[in-house]
Amino acid sequence: MSDIPKIRLRNVHKAFGPKTVLNGLDLDVMPGESVVIIGGSGTGKSVTLKCTLGLMEPDSGTIEVDGENVVGLGSRDRERINHKFSMLFQGGALFDSLPVWENVAFGPIADKTITRKQGKELAIEKLAQVGMPAEVADLYPSELSGGMQKRVGLARAIAGDPEIIFFDEPTTGLDPIMADVINDLIVKVTRELGSTGLSITHDMASARKIADRIAMLYQGKIIWQGPADSIDHCDNPYVQQFINGRADGPIEMAVRK
């Protein structure tokens, strides 16, 4: 079974009007593996995640989850597939009308697998896993700092014991120390759960820390992929330019529009 990729994207295309975002994207993510997609802003990283999650439909191509094509699924099948997923959003995307514990236990309570009372216990347990004290459970998201919101978001992402977790720029907007705390937590919780991870980021420190394998997205295609530790000696000029953060090189930024 282990040779069937958890997620398999083949020849995925997506355009918004005249603007092509994904242009024949191929990517495999094996079970238990942590893959990080790197790439500049606007290269289609978020669109890749949203297509896989079913928040957007690709124009063409196939997306398989556990060998099952999920493009164009009906809402009931989509819901069944989405049970395997969870996602840590860039801004946390916590529900600000609900206290922290209801946010964390939202998925299991909505599935009716647990009662609200058990939900609170579960939330406190999951908060402890991301290093947050139980007192936080009764606060509202607006009372938390950015780093704490990210951690609550992570607690919510792991609360349903997902098979696959998506991380959308997990360290963006955090100070370097908090970013490293989040990276450590991501490595820790995905290892504890044995989940498959797919992250997108442009923070190389974060990518090196959480990735088993790194893939670079440029102009809607994966132009390079390989083990995380091999990225520094790869000879791809695009990758070299990106990881070293140089303004000049083969990647031209659309400075003038």
Added chain:
Amino acid sequence: MNFLQPIGHYVLKFFGSVGRLVLFTLTALSHCIRPPFYPRAILRQMIEIGYFSLPVVGLTTVFAGMVLALQSYTGFSRFSAEGAIANVVVLSITRELGPVLAGLMVTGRIGASMAAELGTMRVTEQVDALTTLSTNPFKYLVVPRILAGITMLPILVLIGDIIGVLGGYLVAVYQLGFNASNYIQSTWEFMENMDVVSGLVKAAVFGFIITLMGCYHGYTSKGGAQGVGKATTDAVVSASILILCFNYLLTMMFFDK
């Protein structure tokens, strides 16, 4: 022929938005009758729409009733038909002013806040987060609001009717010197069931319009703070116009001889 181009552009844009609105409405209605339901969310919206709108609706209708009594006295006393004041007040309030004024006030209060809340949830990815927690955002966000609107508006209008008629009574008896029991008696005599029932049916339709517009503009908003602001304006303006429009159509339907 260049002047045709913008005309065509706006015609296409208009039909595009009408189509999107119809699709949204049909999706919302189909989710209204399919489980799972979220009773807590429905109850929360009912309290928000019904209970917290009471002061606004009460104040609006009491002054409307008062001014009706005062104005019709000025008019009718010219041909000594003061006896018809009770008739005018009860008919105008139950058939027209109760539902329309309550509808417009609730639009300002509820339609705007719904559009702002859902719009903010959309731009901060909270709507996407619901999907990843295997909760259908239509069922969790839109359906409870629409159901609460349809059920709460008639109750609000019924209370508003009573308060409005009472306002007319107060002015007639204490300011214009009518006999209290005569006034009450002629109110009862003139009022028919159909007057009240038509007003309550209107209220249910207005409740649907207000919540639908609030949800539609909020749910489909994009582009950050500016987009949310636009969604709020659009929700209030479109709901107000539709209320006045449907008020005429429904009146024609009920009382066309």
